[in-house]
Amino acid sequence: MTMHESVLLKETIEGLDIRPGDVVVDGTLGRAGHAIEAAKSARAKGGDAFIVGIDRDSDALAESEAKLKSAGIEAKLFKGNFRDMGEFVSKAGKSSADKIILDLGVSSPHIDSSGRGFSFKKDEPLLMTMEKEPTADSFTARDIVNGWAEEDIANVIYAYGEERYARRIAKAIAARRTDRPIETTSDLVSVIESAVPGMYKRGKIHPATRTFQALRIAVNDELGSLKKGLDAAFGALSQGGRLAVISFHSLEDRIVKTAMKEWAKAGRGEQLAKKPVAPGDEEIARNPRSRSAKLRIFIKN
Known part of the structure; x- marks a missing residue:
């Protein structure tokens, strides 16, 4: 534990x-x-x-x-x-x-061992719910990245994550999901890393940090x-x-x-x-x- x-x-x-x-x-x-x-x-x-x-x-x-x-x-x-x-x-x-x-x-x-996708360091289902056992009706991070309009995703990532590359990331998410759904944390991390400049990946914080924060805030209001x-x-x-x-x-x-x-x-x-x-x-x-x-x-x- x-x-x-x-x-x-x-x-x-x-x-x-x-x-x-x-x-x-x-x-x-x-x-x-x-x-x-x-x-x-x-x-x-x-x-x-x-x-x-x-x-x-x-x-x-x-x-x-x-x-x-x-x-x-x-x-x-x-x-x-x-x-x-x-x-x-x-x-x-x-x-x-x-x-x-x-x-x-x-x-x-919650971050390290919930199994619900709070951490970009682990490959887990992209849920981010505080509920231990989300139901079919639970609102999850998957719903946002796979179902929301690109502009709405960009707005959430910018407003709640204060992410400077929010529009790039949202565009990459929208492009990726036309091929197959974004289901896991690893799926999302790979999309984010493909969208941001190389120098950003070498910064003090992981390039997925702000996007994950934004999605968690949105999912749980x-x-x-x-x-x-x-x-x-x-x-x-x-x-x-x-x-x-x-x-x-x-x-x-x-x-x-x-x-x-x-x-x-x-x-x-x-x-x-x-x-x-x-x-x-x-x-x-x-x-x-x-x-x-x-x-x-x-x-x-």
Whole structure:
């Protein structure tokens, strides 16, 4: 099993200032790294916090449940999307949350071993769904690359991947699928590599990185969910409560930054710091996936 290391863990827990009796909602529970540290932080101050965990992945929930139980941490876990946070807080028997954590990164197990096509480094079915077992009705990355108009594909790759060669890549995808469908990650990688200049292939990041990001965001409506999720989180937060959001690319951070600025402008609270917190060199060396992470914390009035 691939281990997932929680990003900006120390900075998040310190910034949230978790206290005994707090209701702590982890809206992106994953493998419970942040949730467990939140509970430990409360215990270090003399009492327990109550954890509410939300995740779309049943495997992650099962693993987290075992970890939390082993640590003797009281928690209520729910399968779902954090945009429905208010509903889950109510189901947990609580009226509001004192501290909320949203880690927007795709967990390492999803990338490395889901078998659903999140990584361009493995030959897997091109699905990119968060569901463990997609159904015939599930919307997948295959649907986009094989069914969407070339212009729509280019727009998605440009808007969600910020890919400079989006039009070239979309044109190559449209040409390839007339011969045979693009079914796997390897199929798509070969199409992308055929479309971009040689110098781009030798750059710092793999030439497929931005296209894969764009397709994943589109398949899972990540930006739409984030906007709704931020509103839901703010609504669920108690007076004086704190919301911590860790983003991993500029599109996400822009949405988070804008939401927090609007809340502050409306007199509904303030950001803990004007600038986001980024990982240090030591964390980046230990966990290269953390390099683009940004942490923002908002305190509600």
